[in-house]
Amino acid sequence: MHVLVIGAAGMVGRKLLDRIAGEDGVLGGEVTRLSLVDVVEPIAPQPLAGLSQSFAVDLSDDGAAARLIATRPDMIFHLAAIVSGEAEADFDKGYRVNLDGTRALFDAIRAEGMKSPYRPRVVFASSVAVFGAPFPDKIGDEFFTTPLTSYGTQKAITELLLSDYSRRGIFDGIGIRLPTICIRPGTPNKAASGFFSNILREPLAGKEAVLPVEESVRHWFASPRSAAGFFIHAARLDLEKVGARRNLTMPGLSATVGEEIAALTRVAGDKAARLIRREPDETIRRIVAGWPCDFDAQRAASLGFKAETRFDDIIKAHIEDELGGKV
Amino acid sequence: MHVLVIGAAGMVGRKLLDRIAGEDGVLGGEVTRLSLVDVVEPIAPQPLAGLSQSFAVDLSDDGAAARLIATRPDMIFHLAAIVSGEAEADFDKGYRVNLDGTRALFDAIRAEGMKSPYRPRVVFASSVAVFGAPFPDKIGDEFFTTPLTSYGTQKAITELLLSDYSRRGIFDGIGIRLPTICIRPGTPNKAASGFFSNILREPLAGKEAVLPVEESVRHWFASPRSAAGFFIHAARLDLEKVGARRNLTMPGLSATVGEEIAALTRVAGDKAARLIRREPDETIRRIVAGWPCDFDAQRAASLGFKAETRFDDIIKAHIEDELGGKV
Structure with a gap:
């Protein structure tokens, strides 16, 4: 099986590569060739380095x-995608990469x-950013997509293309609407959603973290x-x-910041939780208020997609995968 | 006010022009210039001919x-749009005109x-083809868009672009999801939906019409x-x-073919109804079974959009507007 990963240098791309490299036959067949693409040249996972090729490519280039x-x-x-904040700040770049680049991929498959x-x-990474407030308490599988960002718009458009191209037999597509990923490894970044991970990852490493919102803020995690x-x-x-409806909201865990902190306390003790510094930030508070915070992802669950059901397990996964099992 | 109508040679375009020409100030200001565009040169409405210009233009041309x-x-x-059947038969043409052409229009506004x-x-003609079966009994305003045709996909994508460009202040857009238009004036055409109009229009003119489906088939009309x-x-x-959700399902009338025929009988007598010949067509039956047949268009109604509530009124509108008031 020849596997192509576009966006292979990103965080989720690297996690995916580790899984593909770590488990023989995990994709349902032997991987005989692995092509890795990103705007910077991706690093091949060691066990598959011999059959991997890496390319620094912008999909939207002619x-x-x-x-x-x-x-x-x-x-x-x-x-691969221009992320939310950048797609909002740079209209042309967002549409060029997230929409035109993806359409170029789909049309190249058709031409081939x-x-x-x-x-x-084709497995496509979509996002819950396809949804826009106001929301019901739990967003169901048949709720409409009215994004409030250009990024969400580009993801929603790609979902429509993916369904239509699949319906026409051009490829077999499936779109995966990811929850907010937590705990993101690495260093604190400036994404408005960064604090959801920062307040766990940094204290687990013995460092301070800033919490810019109230503990009552609820969000959707995996x-x-x-x-x-x-x-x-x-x-x-x-x-x-x-069937025909190829884009699925993934299962996740709805939790408040307070519940995150309680889980951190259970797993790593009071001392870790005391490293969280409250610094209210009105801008971040306002952005986060427009985000979806709970879903009823029945279809994905019935199709066998699985996510954590307790926040303690999200923290334990981070400790196992990133900290060598030790706090 | 300078008014541009793209798709001005089509049936709905001509009806719109008649209204603009027939009522001073109907658009909320004096029309000082009227630009009419279609792939064939549109005919200007007589009262406004002096301030009209007509162009034969394909919006998707460079x-x-x-x-x-x-x-x-x-x-x-x-x-303007490539219609459903043609967009399905000609993948490239449908995407080029319905998606790229419209995006070129939106981007030209941005550049200007x-x-x-x-x-x-910008008032955009969308369609209930953005929805795809299976449906609830009545499709609500928050039901998701999972089109089962490339035409419906192109309309749904344009709706997303319209919302995003409006949100960014590039233009003030609103998308209008039209019900099936009935009674379509003119001659019987080959559209799968044609019979809904044919079985009324032809008998009203003393001619035979073919009914290819059961009388129990329900559909959505204006x-x-x-x-x-x-x-x-x-x-x-x-x-x-x-607000931010700029695409609205228009109000309409849900009726069965049997109810259409009953209204025809009430308005034009048994003799007219007897001109309908039953010729079951399995292909048309199957296509029509996948179409939406009832909506709960609360938002549009609360915003003041109005449609007929009795089928008799749909027939009477046709008699007044197309037959000089006489059957």
């Missing part, structure tokens, strides 16, 4: 998608299939481990069971 | 949208506004008069009241 697809990968994970039969699986699991499961899923 | 928008129309009605402030109203009214109302509406 001909870039066609060159990648000319190698006829069987399995395509498309995780017109030369000789070709119908790869661990990086679960995110990688969603993609693996989507790659192997019988799409007949999914 | 530079076409920019040339139209360089004249800075204040009010833009965008009704970057030269000097410019923010027209008259051409109501359709023109939707666009006029959308042009004058205070968009502050609409």
Whole structure:
């Protein structure tokens, strides 16, 4: 099986690669070739380095998608995107990469299939940013997509294209709407959502973290481990069971900041929790208030997608995967 | 006010022009210039012929949208589209015209506004084809859009773009999801939905018509008069009241074929109804089974959009508008 991962240098991309490299046959067949793409050259996972090739490519560049697809990968994970804040700040770049780049990929698959039969699986990373406030208490699987950012708009448009191209038999697509990933490894970043991870990751490493909102703020989470699991499961899923509606809200865990902190206390003690410094930030508070905070992701659950059900497990996954099992 | 109508040679476009020409100030201001665009040169409505210009233009041609928008129309009605059957048969043409052409229009408005402030109203003709089966008994305003045709996909994508461009202040957009228009004037056409109009229009003119489905088939209707009214109302509406969710399912009338025939009998007598010949067609039956048949269009109703509530009135509107008041 020739596997192409676009966005392979990103956090979720690297988690996915670790899973593919770590477990023989996890994608339902032997990986014989691995093509890794990102705007910076991705690093191949060590066990598969011998059959990997890495490319620094911007999918929206003329001909870039066609060159990648000319190698006829069987399995395509498309995780690359200009993130929310940048797509909002740079209208042209967001639409060019997130919409035109993805459409170029889809059209390259169509063009390749017109030369000789070709119908790869395409697993696309979408986002709960396709939804826009006001929301019901729990967002159901049939709630409409009215994004309030250009990023969310670009994801929602790609979802529509993915369904239509799949319906026409151009490829077998499935869209995965990711929850907010927590605990994000690495260093604190400036994303408005960063504090959800910072207030756990930093104290677990003995460092201070800033909490800019009230403890009552509720949000929708899954661990990086679960995110990688969603993609693996989507790659192997019988799409007949999914039917025409190819974009699925992933299961996740709805929790308040207070519940995050209580879990941190249970797992790592009072001392860790005391490293969280309250510094209310009105701007972040306002941005976060417009985000969805709870879902009823029945379809994905019934199709076998799984995520954590207790915040303690999200923290324990981080300790196991990032801290060598030790706090 | 400079008014641009794209798709001005189509049936709904012509009905809209008649209304604009027939009632001074119907758009909320004096029309001082009227630009009419379609792939064939549209005919200007007589009372406004002196201030009208007609253009045969394909919006998806290089530079076409920019040339139209360089004249800075204040009010833009965008009704042009490759219809459902053709967009399904010709993938490239459907995406080129319905998606790329419309995006070229939106981007031309953005480019014009970057030269000097410019923010027209854009009223876009969408369709209930943005929905795909299975449906609830009545489709509510928050039901998700999972189209089962490329046409519906292109309309749903345009709705997303319209909302995002409006949110960013590029233009003031509003999307109008039209019901099936009935009674379509003219001659029977080959659209799968044609019989809904044929079985009324032809008998009213003393001619036979073919009914390819059972009388129990239910569908969602509005008259051409109501359709023109939707666009006029959308042009004058205070968009502050609409908020961020700019695409509205229009009110309509849910009726079965049997109810259509009963209304025909009431309005034009048994003799007319006897001109309907039953010729079951399995293909048409199957296509129609996938269409939405009832909506609960509360938002549009609360914003003042109006349609017929009795099928007799749909038939009477046709008799008044197309048959000089006489059967």
